Amino acid sequence: MSLRSDAWYSGDDRNAYMHRAWMRRGVPGSAFEGRPQIAIANTASDLTPCNSHLTEVAASVRNGIYEAGGIPLELPVVSLGETQVRPTAMLWRNMAAMSTEEMLRANPIDGVVLLGGCDKTIPSLLMAAASVDLPAVVVPGGPMLTGTFRGTPLGCGTDVWRLSEEVRAGTLSQEDFLRSESATIRSKGHCNTMGTASTMGLLAEALGTVLPGTAGTPAPDSRLLEAAHDTGRLAVEMVAAGRRPSDVLTRASFHNAIVALAAIGGSTNAVVHLLAIAGRLGIDLTLDDVDRIGSRVPLLVDLLPAGRFLMDDLHRAGGLLAVLREVRDLLDPTAITVTGKPLVEYLDSAQIWDPEVIRTREAPLLPEGGIAVLRGNLAPRGAVIKPAAASPHLLRHRGRAVVFDSIEDFHARVDDPGLDVDANSVMVLRGCGPKGYPGMPEVSNMPLPKKLLEAGVRDVVRVCDGRMSGTAYGTVVLHVAPEAAAGGPLALVRDGDWIELDVPGRRLSIDIPDDELAAREPSAVAAASYAAPSRGWEKLYVDHVLQADTGADLDFLVGSSGDQVSRESH
Structure with missing residues (x-):
């Protein structure tokens, strides 16, 4: 059997000698003979x-x-x-x-x-x-x-989001929340x-x-x-x-x-x-x-x-x-x-041993469980949503935008009692895509404003060019492409704009005529928050990363180069 490693180890010349010798260290010579x-x-x-x-x-x-x-x-x-x-x-x-x-x-x-x-x-x-x-x-x-806490199973990630929201809503004490920490993992x-x-x-x-x-x-x-x-x-x-x-x-x-x-x-x-x-x-x-x-x-x-x-x-x-x-x-x-x-x-030999955990085809948890891809004038190249983790009543929704120009802007204002937001609002967060952040962080499942939580609201429509943790839930539209930092229309949204979400119809749109939307200037506040690294990996990443709709790889890494080394050692 011819092996790729033979190019290093086979033969009697100086290079083969060196490759074998440096790897010996107690290894028998047979280790390099066709193995x-x-x-x-x-x-x-x-x-x-x-x-x-x-x-x-x-x-x-x-x-x-x-x-x-x-x-x-x-x-x-x-x-x-x-x-x-x-x-x-x-x-x-x-x-x-x-x-x-x-x-x-x-x-x-x-x-x-x-x-x-x-x-x-x-x-x-x-x-x-x-x-x-x-x-x-x-x-x-x-x-x-x-893990369990007070007799209840804990899902790491999911229950962190849930319990932390209950603390903010005033229905769980901070002390009990922290007690669950050691039980989660x-x-x-x-x-x-x-x-x-x-x-x-x-x-x-x-x-x-x-x-x-x-x-x-x-x-x-x-x-x-x-x-x-x-x-x-x-x-x-x-x-x-x-x-x-x-x-x-x-x-x-x-x-x-x-x-x-x-x-x-x-x-x-x-x-x-x-x-x-x-x-x-x-x-x-x-x-x-x-x-x-x-x-x-x-x-x-x-x-x-x-x-x-x-x-x-x-x-x-x-x-x-x-x-x-x-x-x-x-x-x-x-x-x-x-x-x-x-x-x-x-x-052929696979079998369901607990039909509560794994449902049969005849009795699914939901008849349609896949990721839905949305398009429209707010996401020309696509966005995604996980309907199974969303609230059914919000899968078709029209609401006024409440816009945050960065994740820092969001944290600074989300719990402001004066924030103009209600249960019908659509929370929009931009500057969180591959280029803008950089790295497309898991922040799209924005915590709800405290005043909504205190009023009993547990979900609103959220739209973002970033990602969310796979452990998270909610009616969250993610991976909006192009992202705001790459010139996407998310950069043009303003507070009060009407946004329409239609998951069955696969649409995400802003109710503004195309010519009016095109005439708008991108948010200067958002642009000021976009990543602008001057060196290192972050600069290489921002200069070359592709958008979410193609996988957010670097443009020069797409495709394969095979296993051949460009030059041999000498």
Whole structure:
């Protein structure tokens, strides 16, 4: 078997000698004789608490690689903790993808196992793997176990938003709110709601890049280590078979991921990530595909924030494969997985063990659970909303705009008793897109004004060019494109303008004649708040980032470059 790593290790010349010698350090010479060199791209970090257990997972992967005859090589890569890094982890998703791609290409590696968990790590790893196109397989780190407070299960993220709003409304004491803190995170693992981390782990399997049946396994579950061991073995087999991401990640696999996204009630953030991964492969995936394929798919998983249960409930109830079996007729049967077999072949033995958590096709949680894509004169290139997490009575709504020019402006004024806002208002926040912030932060689910909370209001229509946490809820229109900082019409909205939302009709518009809207000057206050970095990654990002409707990748990273190194070492 000819291996890519042979270009480093094979032969008797000086370069081969040096490459082998520096890697020996107790390793036998047979390690370089036809044995696949498998990197373990590990996003473990103490500063990414959701991923801190991945070093343990890596040990099981290592054992599997050895058992199958490969050589495991742990490769630490950029780790992004959504809860810790400022201003937003999304600012560095593309950097993490680029650095991982370059390290995989630059090193004597034949294949790679990708270990991710927290929100941006799995997307960045898949973007990297798609661009370098070496045999690659993902092990999702898995969700945490459910914590409880005063006998009630807590969904991390979702219940933080809910409880903090109750404090502001005066229905929960600050003391009780803080008491819940130590109960929220019960174990290792990422968020236990159907947030972005859970969504992307499951979608990685729906895409075919995970050993089927693995995604969604709770982080503390010993079966995750078993799956990690088997994945290590599989990585060696993939190298022998020459099975690469370009074989697995096809238009058919993205079709299946979009169906899965709808059926599980997944995060809106997944749309941006799927578009970016597809862009690395040269697949022309669009927002219209997301709506066309997924918007009419029934919501079958009853999980927070759209439902009641949590991720360890989904696992015990049958997991992703049981969900996909219910919508098998909507899947593309030609899509294969990292095993080389079609995804649909793994659905025959899947079963629903708890029909309260995973609904049958005949009794869905909602008849349509997918992400809806909106267009109109306020979002010419599209915006998204998650109807399953919205208030049904607001899905068709007309209200007057209350405009905030930046997230700082919002925080300064939202609780002002004199703010001209009521339950029918449409709260508009701009300057939070990829360029404007920069990084497209998760601020679109704006907390409601205190005076509305005190009056019993728990949702109003909100419109923003940023993102929201996948654990959040509400009637929130996100990812408005073009963003205000890129010349989008959101920059032209003024207080009191009538905004119309029609989710069934897929429309988001401002009730102003086109010529009048075009004659307006963009908000100078908003423009003054847009990011204007002078150096470093932020400048590179702002100068080159694309809009949300194409995945917010950097323009020069779209597409793939393959696994060949431009020049050999001398």
